[in-house]
Amino acid sequence: RAASNWCYQIQLKSSNITCLGPADWEGDCKKDNQSPINIDTSKAVFNQSLTPFSFSDYHKKKNWSVKNNGHSVVVLLENEPLIAEGGLSSKYQATQLHLHWSKKLNNGSEHSIDNKHFAMEMHIVHEKEKGSSKSEKASGNANDEIAVLAFLVEAGSNNDGFQALVDALSEIPKPGLSTKLKESISLFDLIPEEEKLKEYFRYMGSLTTPGCEEKVVWTVFEKRIELSEKQIFAFSEKLFFDDQMQVDMTENVRPVQPLGKRTVFKS
């Protein structure tokens, strides 16, 4: 069971509450197939089974609910959008999306590409569709139970698709607060256009938050998302880790973990 009082490094210094920083995270956090990682592009192995994804209901616009869960801002996707193919073993349903970020434009992504970090990283979390057979229901602890689509974010032009989410941030400054997006948006409003999503990296890893379960098939897209600096900084300015609103929610990024014996593949 994950420690309920886990926190990021930045919270250790600035809050008088005692919490467990990344070096002390429990659960599976000390095992050897952990995420995030640095992706050394020169060592990524081409894998022809990494075909393009098929996205279903990613065009569906909804006033999703958005929550400050004390570690990130989470958009609840109610299992509606679906992904398949993309070298995945089955269909997966989107449950939530959340982001990781920093006040520095080169320190907010969890994954790095050739040791370069980006301003933010967005994770769309999907769960494997429960098949009908008993065996499929029984297991539930396969190493690909969860599929996360990871998008790196860099500072650039303003991103209209993100503005509804950016505007919602000031309504949920404290942990536990949630609101509804004032304008309905679709996942396609948030991610690069589909034909730019054919190039991606793939590896087997874990949740980047405690209990760090090693059940995630990771996809890190090469095409970056662009947000304006104003949009990027809104996350660190409007959100707080604590009820007293003393500790900005920022640097909610786990340090990169050893690749170990794993291989990173590329489409």
Ligand SMILES: Nc1nc(-c2ccc(Cl)c(S(N)(=O)=O)c2)cs1
């Ligand atoms: N309490 C929290 N849990 C998460 C979370 C949940 C599931 C997953 Cl898969 C992830 S991640 N960063 O590995 O994509 C994060 C965020 S904040």
Ligand SMILES: [Zn+2]
């Ligand atoms: Zn994440």
